[in-house]
Amino acid sequence: xxxxxxxxxxxxxxxxxxxxxxxxxxxxxxxxxxxxxxxxxxxxxxxxxxxxxxxxxxxxxxxxxxxxxxxxxxxxxxxxxxxxxxxxxxxxxxxxxxxxxxxxxxxxxxxxxxxxxxxxxxxxxxx
Numbered sequence: 001x002x003x004x005x006x007x008x009x010x011x012x013x014x015x016x017x018x019x020x021x022x023x024x025x026x027x028x029x030x031x032x033x034x035x036x037x038x039x040x041x042x043x044x045x046x047x048x049x050x051x052x053x054x055x056x057x058x059x060x061x062x063x064x065x066x067x068x069x070x071x072x073x074x075x076x077x078x079x080x081x082x083x084x085x086x087x088x089x090x091x092x093x094x095x096x097x098x099x100x101x102x103x104x105x106x107x108x109x110x111x112x113x114x115x116x117x118x119x120x121x122x123x124x125x126x127x
Contacts, residue, residue, distance in 0.1 A: 019025050 016025070019032060
């Protein structure tokens, strides 16, 4: 059973050699066929090497993850310490208190904006 592929290859080669000797196949066709087979062989070798490298890399990654899990189990790893929040005044821009802490320029701009919005509201009601 193991000799079957070799037997088929030998039969194919002998048939090709006989056809070449009879002159049914030109030398150019033989060279073209040989180049085509070499190209296919290189492509197959490249694909196989990419497959092997990918398998080795995947195995290495899986082994590293397994080893990391064994060395640092979840129950052993301590959570990071909570960050300290400085004790300071609460944020006034969020809760609306402390409007007096704004710069005078900002207060003036806010007053202008409020006056403009009141003027627009008043103008739309009278029209």
